Amino acid sequence: MRAPILAATALTLGAAMPPPLPIHLNQIGFEPGDAKTAIVEGGSAPLEWVLVHANGREVKRGRAKVYGPDAASGAEVQRIDFSEVRTPGEGYRLVVAGSRSDPFAIREGVYAPLARDALAFFYHQRAGVPIEARLVGAAWARPAGHPREVAKCFAGRDERGIEWPGCGYALDVTGGWYDAGDHGKYVVNGGIALWTLLNAYARRPLAFADGSLKLPEAGNRVSDLLDEARFEMAFLLKMQIADGVRARVPAGPPRPAKAGKPAWETEPSDFAEIDAGGMAHQKVADRNWTKLPTPPQDDPEERLLYPPTTAATLNLAATAAQCARLWRGADDAFAARCLVAAERAWQAAKRNPQVYATNSFTGSGGYADGDVSDEFYWAAAELLATTGAAEFRxxxxxxxxxxxxLREPGWPSTATLGSITLATTRNALPKTEIDRLREAIVAAADRFLADEKGNGYGIPYVASGYPWGSNSSLLNRAMLLGLAYDLTGAAKYRAAVVAAMDYVLGRNPLGQSYVSGYGTRPLRNPHHRFWAHSLDPRLPGPPPGVLSGGPNSTSMSDDVAKTMRGKCAPQRCWVDDVHAYSMNEVAINWNAPLFWVAAWLDGD
Structure with missing residues (x-):
C-alpha cells in the first residue's frame, strides 16, 4: 500500500513557499463512467498529478497534458484526464505540486439533485400564487406577487417620445413565470424556456412522475414536469388577443438607428391599423423599473400590457402546438384549447408578418428582434408535427x-428548436428529410466538439468574446450534443456534454460554480429583486439550482461590469454581485437548459 500523499511538498528551512497552482474541476463530481477532466494553471512542462482518497491514500498518478497559453482564460493551462478512475467515493482530491483541488465525488446519480433543483427554480419564479413554505422552506416562502393581474395596454409617450394609442380592453394575465431578476413576464422568453421543459418531457415522459417534485399540483395524476410547464402555458394563452380587435402598431421593416444611437436601437416603422385578433402581446411588466430589492408582493408600479408583436405571436403558436401534442391523453380539453390558440396565432402572424418589438419602454426588457423568419419556421415545424397539415409542411x-x-438556440434565434422537433418527432416529412435533419444535429455537435480544441479549458464553446448569458449559450450547445449522442451513441458527444456541465460547476478559470447551492464556491448574489440577501438581510439568497448568466466580455453595460471592461479575459469577465445584471442575472431561458442537461446526464 502506498503512503499517504501529504498536503504540501516539504520545503527546506527558509525556502519560499511556491504559490499554489489553481486546479479547477467540477466541484460536485462525476458519474463513474463519465469523462473526468481537471485544468491546472501554470507551468510549461507537464506537471505530475496524484488523485487521492479523502483519507489521503493514492488512487492514481500521471502527468498533465500541456495546452499552453489560452486566450479565453488569459492563463497557461494544462489538462488532467483521470477518466479511468471509476471507483465510487466521496472527498476525492487532485494534488499537483503540493496544491490540492476542491473535494469531489465519484458516484451514480450525481446530477439527480441538480435536475430537481434546476426545475424547482420555475416554481420559485411563479407569479400570482403564494410560494409555500411546506414546499420550499420558510426562507424562500413569500406571498403571491401580482395575485390578480388585470392589465391595460400601454398608452402615451414612450422613452423616445413615440405616442402609442393603447387599446380599449384589459386582459387578466395572472400567473406565469417572472422572467429573470425583474418582475416582467415576456412571451418571447417564456416561449423558449417552456419549449425546453416540454422537450425534456417528450424525451423522458416518465422521468418526473406525479409526486416526484415539491409542487402544489402534486397528486393530480399528471407528470410534475407537465404541471410546471402548464403554469406558463396557461399564461401565454392569456396574452392572446380576441378575434375582431384592431390595433395601431408599427408595421413594416424597422428603420436604421439614428446617428449616435446604439446599433440595436432601430427606429420603428410607421404606425398602421391591423387586425390584431389572434396576436399575442409582447409582455406584461411594470411601467418603471423597480428598485433593488423589491419582492413582487411589494411592487408599487402599474402593470401594463405592451403592444403585440409577430415574434410573440409565433412563440405562442409554437409552444401551443407543442402543448396540443404533449397534453393529448393527459388533458384532451387543454390540448384542444392549445391547438385552437396555435392555429389562430399562426394565421395572425401571417397577416401581420412585420410587427416588431421596439426597445422603447422603460421598466422592462425589450427583447427586440428584427428577423422573425426563424420564429415562422419554428412555429410551422411544431404545427406540422402536431397536425400533419400540408400548409405547415x-x-x-x-x-x-x-x-x-444548426446553431445553439436562443430567444432571438429559434430555428434550431423547429429542426430538433422535426428530427425527433414522428411527422409528415419524408424519411430522407428527417434523416437529413438528424445529420444536421450531429454536424452541429461536431462543430461544437471542434471548438474544444480552441480553448484551454476544453469546453465545446468559442474562444472569442463571451456574450450576455454565455452560460446558457454553452448549455444550449450541450443540448444539441446530448441529442447527437441520442442519435449516434458516440461517447465523444456525452463527454462534451459533461465538459459543458463541468465548466458551469467549477471547471473555469475563476474556480466558480455558477449554480447556487452546488459546489465549494457557489453563486450567492445574483441580480434578483427578491433573492437579495446582500442588500437586505431579511431576504434570502437564491435557492439551490439557480444559474448565473455567466461571463460577459461583449456587453458590459452595468456599473460593475464597466469597471472591468478591457481588463479581463473573456472567461474572467464575471463577478458575484447583485448589481452586475449584465454578468450575474438569472433567467428562465437560462435555467431551462441547465435543467435539460442535468436531467439528460442523470437519465442517460
Missing part, C-alpha cells in the same frame, strides 16, 4: 432555415 420546406446549419 409547405411553410417548413419553403423556409431558408430548413436546410441551414
Amino acid at each position: 409547405d411553410a417548413v420546406t419553403g423556409s431558408p432555415h430548413f436546410r441551414a446549419e
Whole structure:
C-alpha cells in the first residue's frame, strides 16, 4: 500500500513557499463512467498529478497534458484526464505540486439533485400564487406577487417620445413565470424556456412522475414536469388577443438607428391599423423599473400590457402546438384549447408578418428582434408535427432555415428548436428529410466538439468574446450534443456534454460554480429583486439550482461590469454581485437548459 500523499511538498528551512497552482474541476463530481477532466494553471512542462482518497491514500498518478497559453482564460493551462478512475467515493482530491483541488465525488446519480433543483427554480419564479413554505422552506416562502393581474395596454409617450394609442380592453394575465431578476413576464422568453421543459418531457415522459417534485399540483395524476410547464402555458394563452380587435402598431421593416444611437436601437416603422385578433402581446411588466430589492408582493408600479408583436405571436403558436401534442391523453380539453390558440396565432402572424418589438419602454426588457423568419419556421415545424397539415409542411420546406446549419438556440434565434422537433418527432416529412435533419444535429455537435480544441479549458464553446448569458449559450450547445449522442451513441458527444456541465460547476478559470447551492464556491448574489440577501438581510439568497448568466466580455453595460471592461479575459469577465445584471442575472431561458442537461446526464 502506498503512503499517504501529504498536503504540501516539504520545503527546506527558509525556502519560499511556491504559490499554489489553481486546479479547477467540477466541484460536485462525476458519474463513474463519465469523462473526468481537471485544468491546472501554470507551468510549461507537464506537471505530475496524484488523485487521492479523502483519507489521503493514492488512487492514481500521471502527468498533465500541456495546452499552453489560452486566450479565453488569459492563463497557461494544462489538462488532467483521470477518466479511468471509476471507483465510487466521496472527498476525492487532485494534488499537483503540493496544491490540492476542491473535494469531489465519484458516484451514480450525481446530477439527480441538480435536475430537481434546476426545475424547482420555475416554481420559485411563479407569479400570482403564494410560494409555500411546506414546499420550499420558510426562507424562500413569500406571498403571491401580482395575485390578480388585470392589465391595460400601454398608452402615451414612450422613452423616445413615440405616442402609442393603447387599446380599449384589459386582459387578466395572472400567473406565469417572472422572467429573470425583474418582475416582467415576456412571451418571447417564456416561449423558449417552456419549449425546453416540454422537450425534456417528450424525451423522458416518465422521468418526473406525479409526486416526484415539491409542487402544489402534486397528486393530480399528471407528470410534475407537465404541471410546471402548464403554469406558463396557461399564461401565454392569456396574452392572446380576441378575434375582431384592431390595433395601431408599427408595421413594416424597422428603420436604421439614428446617428449616435446604439446599433440595436432601430427606429420603428410607421404606425398602421391591423387586425390584431389572434396576436399575442409582447409582455406584461411594470411601467418603471423597480428598485433593488423589491419582492413582487411589494411592487408599487402599474402593470401594463405592451403592444403585440409577430415574434410573440409565433412563440405562442409554437409552444401551443407543442402543448396540443404533449397534453393529448393527459388533458384532451387543454390540448384542444392549445391547438385552437396555435392555429389562430399562426394565421395572425401571417397577416401581420412585420410587427416588431421596439426597445422603447422603460421598466422592462425589450427583447427586440428584427428577423422573425426563424420564429415562422419554428412555429410551422411544431404545427406540422402536431397536425400533419400540408400548409405547415409547405411553410417548413419553403423556409431558408430548413436546410441551414444548426446553431445553439436562443430567444432571438429559434430555428434550431423547429429542426430538433422535426428530427425527433414522428411527422409528415419524408424519411430522407428527417434523416437529413438528424445529420444536421450531429454536424452541429461536431462543430461544437471542434471548438474544444480552441480553448484551454476544453469546453465545446468559442474562444472569442463571451456574450450576455454565455452560460446558457454553452448549455444550449450541450443540448444539441446530448441529442447527437441520442442519435449516434458516440461517447465523444456525452463527454462534451459533461465538459459543458463541468465548466458551469467549477471547471473555469475563476474556480466558480455558477449554480447556487452546488459546489465549494457557489453563486450567492445574483441580480434578483427578491433573492437579495446582500442588500437586505431579511431576504434570502437564491435557492439551490439557480444559474448565473455567466461571463460577459461583449456587453458590459452595468456599473460593475464597466469597471472591468478591457481588463479581463473573456472567461474572467464575471463577478458575484447583485448589481452586475449584465454578468450575474438569472433567467428562465437560462435555467431551462441547465435543467435539460442535468436531467439528460442523470437519465442517460
